[in-house]
Amino acid sequence: MAEARWSDRGTEVRVVVTGTEASRIARRLVTAELAALNRTHGHRWGGSELSRVHRAAGTPVRISARLAELVAAALAAAELTDGDVDPTVGAALLRLSRSDRGPWLPVCGSSLRPAPVRDGWRRVALGDGSLTVPAPVLLDLTATARAVTARRCANLLAARTGDGVLVALGGCVATAGPTPPDGWRVPIGGTTLGLAGGALANTRTTGRGPARPIVDPRTGLPPAPVWRDVTVAAADPVTAKALSLAALVRGAGAGAWLAGLGAPARLVALDGTVETTGALVGVPAVGSMDAPAGVRVVSSGR
Incomplete structure (x- = not known):
């Protein structure tokens, strides 16, 4: 097992691979994919x-x-x-x-x-x-662009090497290839989760560095502050990210909404109170965008 961490244009990157061959090309591949993302949907004024x-x-x-x-x-x-x-x-x-x-x-x-x-x-x-x-x-497209790129990077690395791969871009985590026997260890939202395949996404309203505003489309304004951060597990990182961000927009009713979808989630309120759905165990695929991928969160640090 090999791991690399670095920052790319303000995005915190973490790549974990089960084989040494993938570790040699992982940084080069992920850096190239993030550069391509920036050219497509970057922050340069008028340059994308x-x-x-x-x-x-x-x-x-x-x-x-x-x-x-x-x-x-x-x-x-x-x-x-x-x-x-x-x-x-x-x-x-x-x-x-x-x-x-x-x-x-x-x-x-x-x-x-x-x-x-x-x-x-x-x-x-x-x-x-x-x-x-x-x-x-x-x-x-920022809400889902990192999730798409994390998925793309994980799939490319796994296809090229045959190894198991975890790619985390900010709060978007994608896995591909064989899962390690004891699962993937994923530090997110102040805790560590064990992931047996699939994806996780964490969206937060507080933290280090400038926070990207969150907008309720119905008002054009930030939603009423209810949650500090929300983590959702799904078969695909785009689904996980969409649901975690939507939970912040929905506010107080988000837990019941996610539970109704069968989405395993961990919601942290502004006062630190933690609400979970699905008990973070036996995670099913969520949403029509996904095919079942055997997502399962196997442990939690809290």
């Missing part, structure tokens, strides 16, 4: 592929397979969460960010007057190799 789509102001634009994958994941997350995670909150995020140039968004102008979003994601047209985003809608 998504910025070109915004500049088209409703005209269909031919896009790369990578951007198509990111948009498809964001739209699937919106459908899964009934719009709680909506990629068209970009204008609201721009307004809430710390400067008028919006460090969270790869957009090309700042003269925006955002309004609440209601099912704005349904106005985005992702076709066969093309994307249409009507003006003045601004897409922000």
